[in-house]
Amino acid sequence: MKIGLIVGSLRKDSWNKKVAEVVKELLPVESDIIDIVNVPLYNTDLDGENVNEEYKRLREELKKYDAYIFFTPEYNRSYAPAIKNVIDIGSRDPEGNLWAKKPAAVFSASMGGYGAMAGNHALRQSFVYVDLIPMQQPEIYLSKVQELFDENGQMVERTKKFLNKATDAFVEHVKKHA
Ligand SMILES: Cc1cc2nc3c(=O)[nH]c(=O)nc-3n(C[C@H](O)[C@H](O)[C@H](O)COP(=O)(O)O)c2cc1C
Secondary structure, eight states: EEEEEEEOOTTTOHHHEEEEHHHHHHSSSSEOEEEEEEEEOOOOOSSSTTEEEEEHHHHHHHTHHHHHHEOOOOOOOOHHHHHHHHHHHTTTBBOOTTEEETTTEEEEESSSTTTTTHHHHHHHHHHHHHHHOOOOOOOOESSSSGBBOTTTOOBHHHHHHHHHHHHHHHHHHHHHHH
């Protein structure tokens, strides 16, 4: 089992990226953060016969995984546009929609008090059409994420424990649906 980790925030000091790095350590199976930083916005003019190199690279990379965890911040009460872009590109692979029937989860984090819940739920809505199979429980909303890391940049133990339960639940979800 190989799990692809997709981080919607593109900035180098992203809290969501820090959470993804902890999740990668906690997962008892192979996982990797998929590089989406330089992928151009989806444009059908860049697809087809002379497909854009980044679209091609991203699709080949996405195909290596059996399941995906998306880490999203909330932008204006929705999810990260970089994730929408990846979903769009993956849905238009020459072999078809590469998301279909793949297990997935949404982990969201924000510096505010709501844990990017609106963004998290907006992303779940996008799962419906591309046929990603969501893990419903537990829900992962990390609020005030900047307080969940200590002065050395280490995640605090109680959050690690919570994420450990969530990653275990996700592995079970994948086993059920893969
Ligand atoms: C364009 C923009 C819109 C934002 N909108 C929201 C929002 O709707 N809700 C929220 O809680 N935070 C919002 N934020 C704050 C981000 O969620 C916060 O900066 C978060 O730390 C970004 O995630 P990152 O650290 O992984 O980059 C917004 C930030 C930006 C740049």
